[in-house]
Structure formats: structure tokens, C-alpha cells
Amino acid sequence: MALKAKIIVLIICGIFGVGIMVLLFAISENITHYHNRFIRRFPQHVAEEVHQMDLTYNSYYFAGSGNGKIYLGNYTAPLQVMVLDTALQTKTIYHIKLKQINLPFRGPQIRVNGKDFYVFEGMVPYVFKGAISDWSASLRINSGNHFSQLTPIDSVNMSVRFLSPKNGENRIGILNLTDTSKAKYNASLLQRQFDGKFDTDGNLLYNSSLNRIVYVYLYRNQYIVAQPNLKLDYRGKTIDTVSHADIQLIQLKNSNQKTFAVPPLVVNKLSAVAGKLLFVNSELPGMYESEDIWKRASIIDVYDLTDQTYRSSFPVYKITGKKMKAMFVYENKLYALIDQKIVCYKLRKYITQSYPVRD
Numbered sequence: 001m002a003l004k005a006k007i008i009v010l011i012i013c014g015i016f017g018v019g020i021m022v023l024l025f026a027i028s029e030n031i032t033h034y035h036n037r038f039i040r041r042f043p044q045h046v047a048e049e050v051h052q053m054d055l056t057y058n059s060y061y062f063a064g065s066g067n068g069k070i071y072l073g074n075y076t077a078p079l080q081v082m083v084l085d086t087a088l089q090t091k092t093i094y095h096i097k098l099k100q101i102n103l104p105f106r107g108p109q110i111r112v113n114g115k116d117f118y119v120f121e122g123m124v125p126y127v128f129k130g131a132i133s134d135w136s137a138s139l140r141i142n143s144g145n146h147f148s149q150l151t152p153i154d155s156v157n158m159s160v161r162f163l164s165p166k167n168g169e170n171r172i173g174i175l176n177l178t179d180t181s182k183a184k185y186n187a188s189l190l191q192r193q194f195d196g197k198f199d200t201d202g203n204l205l206y207n208s209s210l211n212r213i214v215y216v217y218l219y220r221n222q223y224i225v226a227q228p229n230l231k232l233d234y235r236g237k238t239i240d241t242v243s244h245a246d247i248q249l250i251q252l253k254n255s256n257q258k259t260f261a262v263p264p265l266v267v268n269k270l271s272a273v274a275g276k277l278l279f280v281n282s283e284l285p286g287m288y289e290s291e292d293i294w295k296r297a298s299i300i301d302v303y304d305l306t307d308q309t310y311r312s313s314f315p316v317y318k319i320t321g322k323k324m325k326a327m328f329v330y331e332n333k334l335y336a337l338i339d340q341k342i343v344c345y346k347l348r349k350y351i352t353q354s355y356p357v358r359d
Helices: 002-033 291-296
Strands: 047-054 060-066 069-074 080-085 091-095 109-113 116-121 126-131 136-141 147-152 157-163 170-176 184-186 202-207 212-217 222-226 232-237 249-251 258-260 268-274 277-282 297-304 309-317 324-330 333-338 341-347
Touching: 047 309, 060 324, 060 333, 069 109, 109 147, 116 136, 116 147, 147 170, 147 202, 157 202, 202 268, 212 268, 212 277, 268 324, 277 309, 277 324, 291 297, 291 309, 309 333
Parallel strands: 060 109
Antiparallel strands: 047 341, 060 069, 069 080, 080 091, 109 116, 116 126, 126 136, 147 157, 157 170, 170 184, 202 212, 212 222, 222 232, 249 258, 268 277, 277 297, 297 309, 324 333, 333 341
16 A cells, blocks of 8 residues: 555656646746736826817827827728817817829828828829818829838928838838939838748838937837938837747738738837837736736837837726727827727826926
8 A cells, every 4th residue: 555655646746747847838938928028117107197089980090290289080081180189179170182083092091290291092102292271282192112101201201111012021211202213212221030021010100309210110129210311320129028020921822912820929019209209009018017907008118219228118098998009199298099089198207308298
């Protein structure tokens, strides 16, 4: 009996030991993939919700800001623009008039920059330009390379993400509305990891305070800061540890196109710039962060573009169970689109520092 008991004890210990090993491995994998080895700073009262407005529909997107106003485009009404005051107390809807309408309109978008606005569609391609004084625009470009993103730099120069006609890879470039022959791009700004298209996907921004183009990758912990002449300033890193895009692709049947085999690991979902700061909506929890906060809110990480440092983080909470789908920063306020609402957060001096706080 004693021998049998010893054998039973040894078997139990062996099973228990294997179980512990499996558990430790699972925990290790969880830390590696979801709780990357970085620690966020969450100072209290960094962002305070001060205003909220019901937009009735959830199809709006941020088109720009200026003149003390926030401008929203509408995916389902592409030639409609909503103008809001910064306190979200008043709204006015305008309908854009295009002087040329014999183009294949599929999904045009709007951008507002100062007193000018632009209507564009990169897969045609075309760009209209007009003044917000009458919301009437004329055609400026209707030829050239296809592009997938556009953000104005000044009244004639647009920062764009071109699609290479040879292989469909992404290229950051400049489009001049007065002379299409001046369109140019820098093939080395975006760094290819395996296909140059999916792995270089990201958000194209322009920081008017620093006069810099900023590009934040979706699937890796990197962003790019470049001059308007497309000369690279530097490649910065977000605090997440995923440096290589975790993407699996499959070939579509009867097509030369590819798509995701499984949902990709998103690192930097949304981004915005203001003053000298970069705001990034991260999708990856850090160490010591509770699951509860990630279930209830979107987490925003703030970086200083002048010294490439991480400053701090803060949450933007869900509304009716929905997370933030877009964000925009104007002066000392962050605006978030959450379901059919727009919410305004006032950013405290701890974050804003470099530009004035206005009540």
C-alpha cells in the first residue's frame, strides 16, 4: 500500500507540475501579446467631460476645425457639412454645391482648413476646392495617381497617401492643386515589412503648429514625423511593444487581391495632433491595468512630438455600451464621436502645457 500511495502521489505531483507549467506559459503569452511590458501613467483629472451633443445619426466624421468651429462630414450624406461651436451648443447644416457633377461619385469626403474646404475621392481621383463663405467648390484635380488619404497643409498643398500604380503599396506624398505635375512622393518614408500595403496602413495627419506631416501606423508601435518637403525628421515609437505587424493574409478566390485571414492585431487605432502633441488611441493594455477600464473606455496615450517622449494617458468612456470611433483635438479640447453623440473633453494643463487653456 505504501508503494502504491507513493506512486499515486508522484502521479498527482506530475500532473500538478504540468498544469503549473501550462498556466505559467499561458500567463506569459497573455503578458507578451496583450499586457505588453510597459507601464502607463494615469494622472487624475487629465481630461474632464464638459460638453455633449446628440447628432441624431452615427454616420458623422471629423472634417476639420478653425474659426472657432468644428466641422463634421457625413458618410451617408457626402455633400453635407455640419458646423458646431466649440462648446457644442449650436449646430448648422450646409449643403455643398459642386460646379462639375459629371464624375463617378462613390464616397467623397470633406476636409476644412481655415476658410477653405475640399471635397475629394482618391480612387477616381478628383479634388474640389471652395470657400466656407458659400460652400461652393470647383474642380481642381481630376487625374493622376490614386490615393487613399488626404489632409490639407495649406491652401494649395495636400499631404496624401498615394497608392503605387505598380504594386499598390502605400506612399506618402504631396499633391499641388495648382499644378498636378508637382505631385511627388517619398517611397522611403513608409517602411515595408512584408507587403507594403496592409503592413503600412495607418493614419495620415498634419500638425499645423509644428508644420509637420505625422503618420501613425495601425499595426505596429511606430509613427513618422516629416517635413512638408517629405524629408524625414525622425521615426518615433509608441509605448506599446509590437514592432512588427501581426497580420495574416489570404488570396481571394478568382482575384489577385488579398484580405485578412484573421482579424489583425491593432496597436494604434485612432490618432490626432494639436500643439506639439500626438494623441493615440491604443488597443493594447499595459502592465497593472485592470480589465474593467478597458471594457468601459478607450485609452488615449499622449506624446510630445518635439522630444519624442510619452507624457501620460487618460480614458474616454463608452456611451450606451459603444466605444469612441473617431477623435479630434482643437486647442485645449478633445472631441470624440461615440455612437451618435459628440463629446467634448477639456484637457488640463498637465497635458496641454504648450498652448493656453481656455474655459
